Amino acid sequence: MIRAVFLFFFVLIVYSALKVLFRSAIRGYHEDDRRRTAVQGEEMVQDPECRTYVVKSRAVTRRINGKLCSFCSEACAQQYEVKSRT
Secondary structure, three states: OHHHHHHHHHHHHHHHHHHHHHHHHHHHHHHHHHHHHHHOOOOEEEOOOOOOEEEHHHOEEEEEOOEEEEEOOHHHHHHHHHHHHO
């Protein structure tokens, strides 16, 4: 009788551990899918001042000498504008 009780608790513990393990694996798999779809398809543009790449939707855009330029920050845009005037 005691063996049956110990076996029951052993099986219950193994079942609970496997359930937690599989749930976390499935949750991690689906979170990876969400991260990939959020980043996928974003267009990148290069900052002409510091040469870094920026996501186009987050870039600071300015029209300088009739040309539309995208910058990583307001500071880079101002530096580029000063250099292009001289």
